[in-house]
Amino acid sequence: MSRPIEDYALIGDTQTAALVSREGSIDWLCLPRFDSGACFAALLGEPGHGRWLLAPAGGTPPRVRRRYRKDSLVLETEFTTAEGVVRVVDCMPPRDCTPDLIRVVEGVKGQVSMHLELIIRFDYGSVVPWVTKNGAELQAVAGPDALSLYTPVKTHGHHLTTVADFTVSEGQRIPFVLRWHPSNEPAPEPLDALAAVADTEQWWREWFGHCTYQGPWSEPVRTSLMALKALTYAPTGGIVAAATTSLPERLGGIRNWDYRFCWLRDATFTLYALLLSGFREEALAWRDWLLRSVAGDPAKIQIMYGVAGERRLTELTLDWLPGYEHSRPVRTGNSAVTQFQLDVFGELADALFQARRVGIPGDLRAWNMTRELMDFLESGWKQPDEGLWEVRGPRRHFTHSKMMAWVAFDRAVRAVERFGREGPVERWRAIRDIIHAEICTRAWNSQRGAFTQSYDSSSLDASLLLMPLVGFLPHTDPRVVGTVRAIERDLVKDGFVRRYHTHEIEDGLPPGEGAFLACSFWLADNYVLQGRLDEAKGLFQRLLELRNDVGLLAEEYDPVAKRQLGNFPQAFSHVGLINTAFNLTEQLISPAIYRRGNGEEP
Structure with missing residues (x-):
């Protein structure tokens, strides 16, 4: 067993x-x-x-x-x-x-x-x-x-x-x-x-001598940083999402994926965690890995790459393995690599902008890459996609994806304004405003009092907790407050946040998964922004209690069976822990939250 x-x-x-x-x-x-x-x-x-x-x-x-x-x-x-x-x-x-x-x-x-x-x-x-x-x-x-x-x-x-x-x-x-x-080759010496x-x-x-965190959650932050370092492929600076493949999101289920690759969606959050904690060298290596991996035609940017930037990650099924607790199939490779996910353009543009803003030396390649991204996005942002959660079903206009396209144009505009970069800033501002208006019109559901997972739908999605964190709308905006309230009401179960209701989306897979830990950290971040510090600390403490005896977290948690689920240990979960700890640490609340939000110094 x-x-x-x-x-x-x-x-x-x-x-x-x-x-x-x-x-x-x-x-x-x-x-x-x-x-x-x-x-x-x-x-x-x-x-x-x-x-x-x-x-x-x-x-x-x-x-x-x-x-x-x-x-x-x-x-x-x-x-x-x-x-x-x-x-x-x-x-x-x-x-x-x-x-x-x-x-x-x-x-x-x-x-x-x-x-x-x-x-x-x-x-x-x-x-x-x-x-x-x-x-x-x-x-x-x-x-x-x-x-x-x-x-x-x-x-x-x-x-x-x-x-x-x-x-x-x-x-x-x-x-x-x-x-x-x-x-x-000959065997190595003893x-x-x-x-x-x-x-x-x-x-x-x-x-660890480089670690700068001095707050009240030193032990979990340091353990999480150690997990991130352990998941780093030192020769290239790439950071794998997890050390394993095919650990299930539901025991006995088929949502079993290979996570031993590097996801662009993790880019900005990981950069924050490393820079806030004092690990500048690792942040620079991660930035450089990003630039090398995505080089080429922006239209062919992938959502993930191999540890050295490999692009062909063919998904195979290993039929001879019965799977973890009979959760089959066991997979290597990941066919989601072929998906079109609009949000990665925003993640990449944001990561490059934030790296420059906090003092990582400017790189002409970085701005040239940003310019290429923007050229593609001027029309590409209008396309439907598979979304942040890699839904294996029909493409749609996911709200989070459109929001991250807005982030891409916003960061490009700010790079011109702040760093004197050259680019068609007026055109970028205009497109940024068009995307913002479209999201506020088509993704807002007045009956639910919340932004929804995709245009003209009624389904909720925890990724929309990122709205105030990326600066799309302020945390005081009634629509943001309403969205947080709706997510609390419909996606929080037994105290933790689920990504979305899997039965509400057509992806060809049976429904069911655990609470997604990164989303639960995002909810705590929203509580901090809204001044609900007791609730933020309470949720953060419950999340810390999910760690195992040596401080590690998987991707998800089943609050009924009280079991960790998904690949392990999960970089995204530990990045969320680090960033929320900084956000909760009193003297660092503003720098951590607003670094991603409006790009200005607090």
């Missing part, structure tokens, strides 16, 4: 990541990149699809406590048994060359019997490798992949599984190192596991 999503912790080397369960099993790991084939895929199937278990042997289930070492992605899982206490330390050192996975078993008290079970299955559990032993090295090879295990513990094969039983005494430390390399753990801890602590 699948472990709850919230039972997992994340370790990573800023090029890929692994998920470690509370029972000491690494059930997900793609090598050598986030979007590579998994060598451990038990998360989406059974142990036989690949995992690495390292835990106390048999008997009564141990009591488990775990944590990250302070300001680092070094995970400690402590097991208390009848025999004593043992600690498993897991990490992936930020890599110089090839990826390494380090596990160290530490005896804390007494003498504990331990069991190792290593099941390597390349290509998402479909390929059984050829395993050989050469002295202290155990090597598994299949196709282009090879893994080498180094440990002083004696292992042996049993039913296509590497196993070992050993004991650890108080004060003893037993290392395990798993190193990946291309199968056509690694000093204890030194690697210490170096990894130091690397993360030095990175």
